Each structure stands twice: as C-alpha cells, then as structure tokens.
Amino acid sequence: MQLAAHPHQPDYSPRQNAVLDSALRLLVDGGEKALTTAGVARAANCSKESLYKWFGDRDGLLSAMIGYQASKVRTFDDNAEALTAVTLREHLVLFARDLLEVLAGDVSLALNRLAIGQASREGSKLGSMLQERGRRQVGKRAGALLEAGRNAGLLAFDDRDEAYDTLYGLIVSDLHLRMLLGEDSGRMAKDFGRRAERAVSAFLRLYGRENGSVQPKGGRKT
Numbered sequence: 001m002q003l004a005a006h007p008h009q010p011d012y013s014p015r016q017n018a019v020l021d022s023a024l025r026l027l028v029d030g031g032e033k034a035l036t037t038a039g040v041a042r043a044a045n046c047s048k049e050s051l052y053k054w055f056g057d058r059d060g061l062l063s064a065m066i067g068y069q070a071s072k073v074r075t076f077d078d079n080a081e082a083l084t085a086v087t088l089r090e091h092l093v094l095f096a097r098d099l100l101e102v103l104a105g106d107v108s109l110a111l112n113r114l115a116i117g118q119a120s121r122e123g124s125k126l127g128s129m130l131q132e133r134g135r136r137q138v139g140k141r142a143g144a145l146l147e148a149g150r151n152a153g154l155l156a157f158d159d160r161d162e163a164y165d166t167l168y169g170l171i172v173s174d175l176h177l178r179m180l181l182g183e184d185s186g187r188m189a190k191d192f193g194r195r196a197e198r199a200v201s202a203f204l205r206l207y208g209r210e211n212g213s214v215q216p217k218g219g220r221k222t
Contacts, residue, residue, distance in 0.1 A: 015046075022044035023043070025043070026039055036058075037052070063133050067137065070137045074095065088149045096167075096196035097196045103172065112180055146160055156208075157207050
C-alpha cells in the first residue's frame with residue numbers, strides 16, 4: 001500500500017522547505033512581529049532577494065507556510081492503488097491522525113491564534129488564507145479519498161462535501177477550539193490514535209456500504 005501526500009502540493013526544494021521551517025519556527029517563538037522578511041532571512045541564513053524570488057511578498061510567504069503545513073496531512077494518491085475495505089480504513093485512520101497532529105502542533109495553533117487576533121483588522125488576509133490554503137486544500141485531498149472509496153463500492157453518499165464535513169467533525173469535534181483556548185495539546189495527543197480509530201469507525205457506520213464492511217482490529221464489523 002502506498003500512502004502519499006497530495007500529488008499537486010507545491011513542489012518546493014529542500015532549501016525552500018528549510019526556509020519555511022525557519023519561518024514557522026520564528027512565528028511560534030516570536031509571534032507576528034518576528035515574522036519579517038529580514039527576520040526570516042536571518043533565521044534561514046538566506047538573502048531577502050531569495051525570499052522575494054521564491055515566495056513574493058509577506059503574504060506570499062504566509063500562504064506558502066500554510067500550504068506547507070497543510071501538505072503534512074497525508075491522504076490518498078488515486079493513481080497508486082485500487083482501494084479495498086481494509087486499505088480504505090487504513091487511509092482514513094492515517095488521515096485522521098495526521099489531521100489531529102497538525103492541528104495540535106504549535107505551528108498550527110500559532111497561525112490560527114494570529115488569524116483570530118487579526119479577524120477584525122481591515123485588510124487582514126490571514127484568515128482567508130488559512131481557509132483557502134489550509135482547510136480547503138486538506139478537504140479537497142480527503143474528498144478525493146472519499147470519492148475513490150465510493151467508486152470502489154465501499155462508501156455511499158450523495159454529497160462529497162457533506163460526507164467530508166461529517167468526517168472532519170467526528171475527528172476534530174471541539175478539540176481544536178479547546179487547544180486554541182489553552183488546553184494541553186500534549187496531553188490530548190496521547191489519545192490521538194484511539195480518537196482516529198473511533199472517528200473512522202463512526203464514519204464507516206454512517207457511510208460504509210454493507211458489502212464493503214471493514215473489520216477493525218479486535219472488533220466487530222463496521
């Protein structure tokens with residue numbers, strides 16, 4: 001089985017990925033004020049000219065940072081394999097765990113808190129960038145997995161977006177809000193594996209086709 005990130009994610013070089021890592025760490029450690037082109041250039045040991053060439057202005061850098069984070073949530077490469085009930089479940093559980101781990105990370109929390117703080121600021125683009133380059137891109141990739149499951153006769157739904165919203169809600173629930181409000185994400189992370197399994201089992205009970213029932217390890221058919 002091949003577990004892959006979305007094949008259309010930005011094709012950054014290792015050096016550009018290192019710069020994005022430095023920028024994300026700078027945001028976490030120093031907040032919005034630390035995230036300047038000069039600061040990122042110093043932290044990443046590169047020139048401001050290179051930053052502008054690779055990412056454009058500060059908004060372009062933020063957009064790249066968000067897309068880079070979103071690409072860490074792995075999902076299905078529909079050219080890689082024919083899905084079975086077992087591999088569909090494995091892909092869904094992997095997606096659920098990745099999603100929880102990315103949302104719980106200090107980078108995601110810093111970006112979301114910054115966007116919330118800027119929500120009432122005229123001209124702020126961060127909230128819309130998080131929606132477009134973050135959640136919607138992850139949703140498109142997860143939607144492709146759900147479509148592949150339906151095409152394989154393993155899932156039944158009329159509206160892909162509605163099915164994905166259900167999956168997302170089962171996985172995340174109010175967890176992200178609680179973490180944004182300061183609840184210990186490290187403590188929560190200990191339960192991510194079980195939470196992912198439970199969410200996927202519930203999703204398959206709602207949308208799994210009877211002839212594509214999945215046998216969870218140590219459990220009854222979903």
